[in-house]
Amino acid sequence: MSDRVTMERPAPAGAARGRSAREEARTGLYVHVPFCATRCSYCDFSSGALSAAAVERYLVALEREIALRAQLAGSLAFTSVFFGGGTPSALSSRHFRRVWRALSAAFTIAPGAEITLEANPESVRPALLDAWAEAGVNRLSMGAQSFVPEELEALGRIHSAERPAAAFAEARAHGFRRLSLDLMFGFPGHTPERWRHTVETALALEPEHLSAYCFIPEPGTPLGNAVLSNRQALPTAEEQAGSYESLAGWIEPAGYAAYETSNFCRVGGEARHNLVYWLRRPYAGLGPSAHGLLNGERYGNHYALERWAAALEAGVPCEAERERGDDRAIALEVMMLGLRLADGLDRRDYAQHAWAAVERRYAAAFGHALATGRLEATAHGVRIRRAHAFLADDVIAWIEARADRAPAGPRGAGEERAGSTSNASAERTFSTPRGAARGLTVAGNTP
Numbered sequence: 001m002s003d004r005v006t007m008e009r010p011a012p013a014g015a016a017r018g019r020s021a022r023e024e025a026r027t028g029l030y031v032h033v034p035f036c037a038t039r040c041s042y043c044d045f046s047s048g049a050l051s052a053a054a055v056e057r058y059l060v061a062l063e064r065e066i067a068l069r070a071q072l073a074g075s076l077a078f079t080s081v082f083f084g085g086g087t088p089s090a091l092s093s094r095h096f097r098r099v100w101r102a103l104s105a106a107f108t109i110a111p112g113a114e115i116t117l118e119a120n121p122e123s124v125r126p127a128l129l130d131a132w133a134e135a136g137v138n139r140l141s142m143g144a145q146s147f148v149p150e151e152l153e154a155l156g157r158i159h160s161a162e163r164p165a166a167a168f169a170e171a172r173a174h175g176f177r178r179l180s181l182d183l184m185f186g187f188p189g190h191t192p193e194r195w196r197h198t199v200e201t202a203l204a205l206e207p208e209h210l211s212a213y214c215f216i217p218e219p220g221t222p223l224g225n226a227v228l229s230n231r232q233a234l235p236t237a238e239e240q241a242g243s244y245e246s247l248a249g250w251i252e253p254a255g256y257a258a259y260e261t262s263n264f265c266r267v268g269g270e271a272r273h274n275l276v277y278w279l280r281r282p283y284a285g286l287g288p289s290a291h292g293l294l295n296g297e298r299y300g301n302h303y304a305l306e307r308w309a310a311a312l313e314a315g316v317p318c319e320a321e322r323e324r325g326d327d328r329a330i331a332l333e334v335m336m337l338g339l340r341l342a343d344g345l346d347r348r349d350y351a352q353h354a355w356a357a358v359e360r361r362y363a364a365a366f367g368h369a370l371a372t373g374r375l376e377a378t379a380h381g382v383r384i385r386r387a388h389a390f391l392a393d394d395v396i397a398w399i400e401a402r403a404d405r406a407p408a409g410p411r412g413a414g415e416e417r418a419g420s421t422s423n424a425s426a427e428r429t430f431s432t433p434r435g436a437a438r439g440l441t442v443a444g445n446t447p
Ligand code: SF4
Pocket: 035, 036, 038, 039, 040, 043, 044, 045, 047, 085, 086, 087, 120, 143, 445, 446, 447
């Protein structure tokens, strides 16, 4: 790697923020629960209707997958567990306890592990809160998306604008101290005034963590189809970028800062589980559409409940894909995931061979990115300049493209400055966060 990257410098202000969270995020266990009461108009996640027969089939298949994956996980102690979906809170307390019994008997859960459950505000109730608390769930992530009734209706959300506050109060009364809210912006009909109302209402609930995703028109979903066929119009890329920038301006005075492009928290509130993904640490994924990275291999399960369960019932692999990445693939993952973090890539987070692969592949590209203002050096690596956080995916794509060229000396600092990125690029950037999240089963679509 070039001197521009390896040169030791004093850590910029705020660089230590999140360091201990990064160290605590070591190994993740993800459980996908593929049921929702109704389908939101924008969502294409693996999820279907709730029925007694479907839930029973899911539970039996999940128990089989738990037994199989536990053998592969060996002695790994999981520092985080994440129940995502779908809607994990759609499981009854009896069914949740059954899943937890199977998981905790098969896997080693590290003492003090972060255990997160995604909950739809509508389904939060005392019996479930009791079951979750009893199992050790210590973090709830709730999907609000908006606090504007018209927007909730357009998004197909089943809860009212008031329901998240009631769910927060119930969760707090049950002793939950780490609560997160998911918000969405940039969808048809979204306006700066509505966005401000949503963010202010969210802040009034004092969540420890906030996620904010830009709407992506997914083909095959009602709202996605309406946008893709021009029946509904999205805000412009500039307006979407403006929403992102406004968000930072509103939440920073309340003590929140981005630790990843789409995720914000107060000091110490980082989701350890998501850090596992972004730092490319090992994790096991269970359930339809779940992905994992175990023993150096990535795998992805069949997307649909039917196909995933049928494979487990037949005693054949329930995976649709499996591959062991070569050095170039590892370097790409480390770069692509790590640069989305506000503190960026930090060599201390990676095994020697992985960091060496990053240096071999990207040293020249990082040098160019530093010279052109896309990256800045930190004490132990590089990061995307804060002002360009909303263009993170563009910067990442630029670095990857640059790495494909023959190495050459850095260009003049006056050329191709990151701030000159086109509107089309901004649009690409904003289409990425949830998509990238899904591919890696990063929790990003809270019910
Ligand atoms: S957004 Fe969440 S609650 Fe809505 S359909 Fe998708 S997984 Fe279910």
